[in-house]
Amino acid sequence: MLLGVLPFGLIYGALALQAGIPPMAALAMSSIVLAGSAQFVGTQLFAVGAPGALIILTTFVVNLRHMLYSASVAPYLSRLRLRWKLLLAYLLSDEAYAMVITHYREKETQSGSRAVPQSRNDESELDQRHWFFLGAGVTLWTTWQVSTALGIYVGARIPESWNLEFALPLTFVALVRPAVTDRATAAAAIAAGMVAVLAHGLALRLGLIMAAVTGIGIGILTERHPPRAPRP
Amino acid sequence: MMRYWLIILGMGLVTYAVRLSIIAFSGRGDVPPAVRRALRFVPPAVLTALAAPAIIRPEGVVNLSVTNIQLIAGSVAALVAWKTRSALFTIAVGMAMLWTLRAVLH
Incomplete structure (x- = not known):
């Protein structure tokens, strides 16, 4: 997954700089918004001088699909404390969703249980699953920040012919299999x-x-x- | 500069609101069985929808011929994913395939 995310952060960083976004603001967008496609669209809108309200509205529409992710993982998080829900929701990017739901599904088939544990035995293992979510989310978050920073400094120098951006669709192809x-x-x-x-x-x-x-x-x-x- | 920060903060807030929406209300009663049945299809549908356009219309137009090297590399990668179930292997073979085809054809 990280292999797929890295090139996108590089490209985003390079594009944001070209669009005239100050480096600190470009980095802040990666850490605050944490959504590849919305950041690409936002960068384009910044570049053409679109009004702020339009940029925010567009971000909302572009990210509406995350409501499906929210609904999809919600049954697995229902027993967690509110502060866990608040934290994990922030980390729920496309890539984090793909990894986490794959993990939840695999655990589910292994133990033959549903989202909500049926017996005490299931519970101990299933109750650890949000740590996987946190780990995946934080790792992806970090990769996104590092690759954005790299993109701001060297992104423009990577030849387009390498097609590094193709690594991301390939990652999703790999994750369709278990789904x-x-x-x-x-x-x-x-x-x-x-x-x-x-x-x-x-x-x-x-x-x-x-x-x-x-x-x-x-x-x-x-x-x-x-x-x-x-x-x- | 201030303008950038305000807009970015707004972008972050709407994104967070969408991601939190359903999670925040989970735990108040059971998920209805009909919804649970529907949610089962979110991963296969979304993951395929995220991958397919970059493979089938890489230059913006649908291209199902042999000139679409992304389609060939993506198909080989899908085959590898099916057989090995390894994400790393899938990406490695897919990228290697893409680079090889590009070198041969150009």
Whole structure:
């Protein structure tokens, strides 16, 4: 995951500097906002001198998909104290979500339990899972800051032909694998991928939200209509 | 300079509000089964949607021909992910494939 994030931070740092954002503010954006695509869009808007309210509104729309992540991890965090929820919500970037949900799912299949532990035995191990979330989140946060700083200083000198940014989609490809466990999840993935490709031209990454919602809908439908048993 | 800080703070606040939205209300009663069933599909749908455009339309237009080296490298990487389940191996093979194709074709 870190391999995928690093090039993006480099590119962001270089672009932010080109857009005329002061280095300290560019770094602050990485630590306060912590959202790659929103930062890229924000940087473009800063560069063309867009009004502040528009930049903030755009950030909100671009990051709406995180509401799905919030809903997706919420059942696993329901038993934590409020201060844990406040902290982990801050760290919930695309990449952190991808790592954390993969981890939660794997633990779930291993112990055969649901999000909320059923027995005392499960509880001890499951109760440690938020530490994985924290560890992943803090590591990604640090990588994002370091790569932004690197980008501000050397980013413009990395040749475009290296295509380092391709490492991030590859990371997501790797993480789709554990997320696809049956026919319905496979259908959800395929449908979402198709819509994402077709709707990619839409502004503000709205295509991503459309893709996710379509994928979820197709997944539910597929689950409800299992393949017919062959006639004798 | 002040303008930058205020806007960045605003960007951070709206992002945080969205991320916290559902988490903040978790723990007040059980998640309805229908919602839980739907949430199961968030990871496969979102992860595929994040990856697919960069692989299938890397230059902005849909390109399903052999000239799309991202598509070839991405497909090989997907195959590696399927067989090995290793993220590191998937990224390494995908990037190596991309660089090789680029060197051969250009």
